[in-house]
Amino acid sequence: MNWSWFFKLGSPKWFYQMAGRWQPWIWALTFIGLATGCVWGLAIAPADYYQGDLQRIMYIHVPAAYLSMFVYVVMAVAGAIGIIWRMKMAYYVSMSCSPIGAAFTFLALVTGSLWGKPTWGTYWVFDARLTSELILLFLYLGHMALFNAIEDRKNADRAAAVLAIVGIVNIPIIHFSVEWWNSLHQPASLSKLEKPSIDQSMLWPLLIMIVSFKLLFVSLLFPYVRNHTLWREKDSQWVQQEVEQ
Amino acid sequence: MKPQRKKRLIAVLATVMGVSIAAVLLMYAVGENANYFYSPSDIYAGKAQPGKTIKVGGLVVPGTVKRGENLLDVEFVIKDKSHQLTVLFSDVLPDLFKEGQGIVATGKLIDNERFVATSVLAKHDENYMPPEVKRALEQSGHPVKTDTATEY
Numbered sequence: 001m002n003w004s005w006f007f008k009l010g011s012p013k014w015f016y017q018m019a020g021r022w023q024p025w026i027w028a029l030t031f032i033g034l035a036t037g038c039v040w041g042l043a044i045a046p047a048d049y050y051q052g053d054l055q056r057i058m059y060i061h062v063p064a065a066y067l068s069m070f071v072y073v074v075m076a077v078a079g080a081i082g083i084i085w086r087m088k089m090a091y092y093v094s095m096s097c098s099p100i101g102a103a104f105t106f107l108a109l110v111t112g113s114l115w116g117k118p119t120w121g122t123y124w125v126f127d128a129r130l131t132s133e134l135i136l137l138f139l140y141l142g143h144m145a146l147f148n149a150i151e152d153r154k155n156a157d158r159a160a161a162v163l164a165i166v167g168i169v170n171i172p173i174i175h176f177s178v179e180w181w182n183s184l185h186q187p188a189s190l191s192k193l194e195k196p197s198i199d200q201s202m203l204w205p206l207l208i209m210i211v212s213f214k215l216l217f218v219s220l221l222f223p224y225v226r227n228h229t230l231w232r233e234k235d236s237q238w239v240q241q242e243v244e245q
Numbered sequence: 246m247k248p249q250r251k252k253r254l255i256a257v258l259a260t261v262m263g264v265s266i267a268a269v270l271l272m273y274a275v276g277e278n279a280n281y282f283y284s285p286s287d288i289y290a291g292k293a294q295p296g297k298t299i300k301v302g303g304l305v306v307p308g309t310v311k312r313g314e315n316l317l318d319v320e321f322v323i324k325d326k327s328h329q330l331t332v333l334f335s336d337v338l339p340d341l342f343k344e345g346q347g348i349v350a351t352g353k354l355i356d357n358e359r360f361v362a363t364s365v366l367a368k369h370d371e372n373y374m375p376p377e378v379k380r381a382l383e384q385s386g387h388p389v390k391t392d393t394a395t396e397y
Contacts (some may be wrong), residue, residue, distance in 0.1 A: 046375030050341070055373060084253045120349075120366045121339035127281035165260055169268040180272070182280040182302060184349055189371040199374035 010087045012229045013238045015218035019222040030219045033212030041205035048202075057115045059206060062190070063213035065108035068136060069171050071101035071217060075117060075143070076168040091157040094164060096145055096224035100217060102140035109133060120184060129185035132170060139167040153232065177241030282349045285323060285330040288357060294353040301330060302368060307344040323348060334362040341367040 008014055041059035048055035075097035082090035112130070115124045124130065143160050150156035178187045189197040196203055233239045246254070272279075272390050279318035293299045303323030310321040318335045321344075321362050342348060347368035354362045374382075 046377070048373050049379040050377040051369070056375070080257050083257055084250055119339075119341055119359075119369050122366055123365075125281065125366070128279050162260070165257060166264050168261065169264050173268065180279075182282050182284065184281055184366060184368055186369050186371045189373060197371045197373065199378050201375055202373050 010085070010089045012089055012092070012233050012236075015089050016226055016229050016242075019226050022218070023222050026215060026222065028220045030212060030215040033208060033215055037205055037209035037212050039208060041202075045202050045205050046199075049079075051119060051202050052054075055113065055119055055137065057111050057204075058202075059209045061108060061111040061115060062206060063210045064104050064111060065133070066210055067217055068101060068105040068108050068133070069174060069211045070214070071104060072139070072164075072171055073168070075101060076164040079164040082157060083161050088232070089229075091161065092225055092228045093221070095157070096142045096221055096228050098147075099145040100224065102137060102144070102221050104213075104217075105133065105140060109137065125184050126162040127183040127185060128181040129174065129183045131173040132177050135170055136167075136174060139163070139170060143167075225230055248285075251289050284325040285328040288330055288354065289328040291357070293354060293358060298351065298353055298363075300349055300351050301332070301351040301360055302347065303330065304347050305342070305344050310344055320389075329358075331359045332362050332365075333359065334365055336364070338365055339367040339371070 037059065039136055042056055045056075047053045075094050078090045078094035078097065081087055082094060108128075113131075116125075117123050146163055147160040150159055152207045175188075177183060178185055190203075190206070198206065230239055230242070248333065255264075277292075282300035285301065285303050287293065288301060293301075301323065303325050306322040306324050306329065310319065312319055313335070317337065319338065320331065320333050322329050322331050324330070332352075333349075334350065334352075342365065347370060349366045349368050350360065350362035351364045351366075354360050
């Protein structure tokens with residue numbers, strides 16, 4: 001098998017330039033997706049029979065919660081690639097994931113809380129789902145803190161990657177918490193093998209929002225990785241050339 | 246793959262395995278303590294002591310909600326698959342409280358059949374649909390809220 005593409009990804013210069021070229025297109029796609037999803041979800045899709053318009057917070061909450069876990073998996077896998085193949089670029093990607101993932105987690109917690117008050121009657125309870133999602137936020141914050149606490153950058157890379165890999169056990173716990181334990185949070189409507197428990201008229205805008213949030217993640221990741229790359233490679237020739245231009 | 250990389254790959258996989266095993270053991274140890282509430286079956290089985298503050302959850306059985314003389318006094322029956330429990334409450338119920346809906350109540354057991362609640366939270370289920378679909382479902386003989394009762 002030809003692995004050259006894999007090692008090409010590992011070149012900071014190549015990644016920096018590739019990300020720079022793709023960035024505007026991905027942003028454009030993200031905006032189109034988010035605009036379509038928001039208009040469809042907030043204005044066109046019908047309100048829920050029971051919750052009324054309150055249910056529309058789902059179009060932000062569900063994608064944010066899904067991305068909070070997805071970004072963590074990307075972060076841990078990138079960290080593992082960094083450790084196994086000693087690939088600088090993988091570490092840069094891993095480090096760039098944590099602020100974005102923390103933002104998605106925070107968004108999921110806040111929107112969920114705002115939905116919880118009128119629906120459940122409380123902003124917050126310590127049930128299995130809510131607690132494990134809160135732990136995810138702490139893992140992201142810990143990942144950033146650990147990296148910044150270690151002076152030597154290479155050690156910091158490795159320590160942060162180990163934390164990311166260890167924390168991955170939390171992901172299945174978050175996902176299955178609503179099945180393994182009695183929780184106040186309702187079970188999954190979408191990510192299950194049977195037919196989704198959401199009517200089609202609401203499912204489509206939700207799926208568009210999920211895809212758009214994934215694009216948003218890439219749109220945010222690219223500038224983060226580019227900045228991180230410039231900072232870490234500041235002594236290399238190509239960066240100095242790039243800066244001069 | 247180079248032997249060094251293979252070694253590191255194995256180390257990473259072993260770490261994930263080790264942490265997963267630790268997590269599973271931890272979950273066994275925590276066990277039912279991580280449950281947010283007791284079901285009526287748990288209460289029937291005597292898993293909760295009377296007089297201790299606990300949470301119970303279940304579906305409100307349609308037709309059992311009775312208002313007392315005092316405007317706030319309310320009494321209703323919750324159920325899961327096999328058992329029922331009467332809940333007594335005298336405060337404001339959440340907006341989304343209704344018959345057939347899941348609720349979680351905090352309070353104390355008087356005996357194995359009656360529970361005095363100090364707070365009641367509505368538990369939403371995972372079904373989302375527009376009002377027209379709900380009406381259509383009911384007309385074809387699949388009432389929405391009572392149908393999900395079996396899943397508790």
